[in-house]
Amino acid sequence: MDIVRQSLAIAVVFALLWTALWLLRKKGWTVLRRTKPAQSLLESRGKLALSAHHSIHLVQIGDRSLILALHPDGVTFLGDAAPLRDSQRKELAAT
Numbered sequence: 001m002d003i004v005r006q007s008l009a010i011a012v013v014f015a016l017l018w019t020a021l022w023l024l025r026k027k028g029w030t031v032l033r034r035t036k037p038a039q040s041l042l043e044s045r046g047k048l049a050l051s052a053h054h055s056i057h058l059v060q061i062g063d064r065s066l067i068l069a070l071h072p073d074g075v076t077f078l079g080d081a082a083p084l085r086d087s088q089r090k091e092l093a094a095t
Contacts, residue, residue, distance in 0.1 A: 006058070027050060041061065041062060042059065042060075042061055043059070043060045043061075044057065044058075044059055044060075045058040045059065045060050045065065046058040053072050054069070054070070054071050054072075055069075055070050056068070056069050056070075056078070057069075057070060058081060064080065065080065065081035065082075066079075066080060066081065067079050067081050
């Protein structure tokens with residue numbers, strides 16, 4: 001009988017928490033805020049998984065974009081990612 005009482009008590013507590021969260025969100029209050037910082041110094045811009053242990057990442061540090069290869073032995077710098085010029089963008093958009 002104790003297990004039934006404890007399970008019922010836990011269910012009631014979760015129901016009360018869910019109701020409180022629902023009411024707060026309905027009134028416009030958010031408990032968990034998912035805001036992004038204005039401008040971070042280090043930002044991941046993309047990832048390409050090659051295998052389970054190998055991937056290529058595009059990372060932006062300030063105004064510089066780097067292409068990095070991650071593998072079981074570590075990280076390899078592949079090069080800088082130069083921004084596209086307007087003529088290059090038009091060529092890519094046409095294809």
